[in-house]
Amino acid sequence: MLTPDKVIHIYPKDEEDEHVIFLTYPPIGEPYSECKCEPWFKPADNGHVLVIHASFNGREGLEWANDILNSNK
Numbered sequence: 293m294l295t296p297d298k299v300i301h302i303y304p305k306d307e308e309d310e311h312v313i314f315l316t317y318p319p320i321g322e323p324y325s326e327c328k329c330e331p332w333f334k335p336a337d338n339g340h341v342l343v344i345h346a347s348f349n350g351r352e353g354l355e356w357a358n359d360i361l362n363s364n365k
Contacts, residue, residue: 294323294339294341296315298338298339298340298341299315299323299340299341299343300336300340300341300342300343301313301331301343301345302342302343302344302345303329303331303345304345304346304347304351304352307347307348307349308348308349309328309348311327311329311331311345312325312326312327312328313327314326315343323341323343325343327345328348329345329346329347329348330346331343331344331345331346332344
């Protein structure tokens, strides 16, 4: 069972709104986040889970596009 000490939140700095750094832990199934950015979950080592929060202004989309464009050079 996943417990709060096994959860690591990753979220952008300098956001226009606050991220909800809280999870609901149902007895069965996956944890659930009420953050408006709709974070995704990624398993990590030792039973930990990364909760990866998106930026509210979508800036990571621009960063991904730049990475793709620069990888073709």
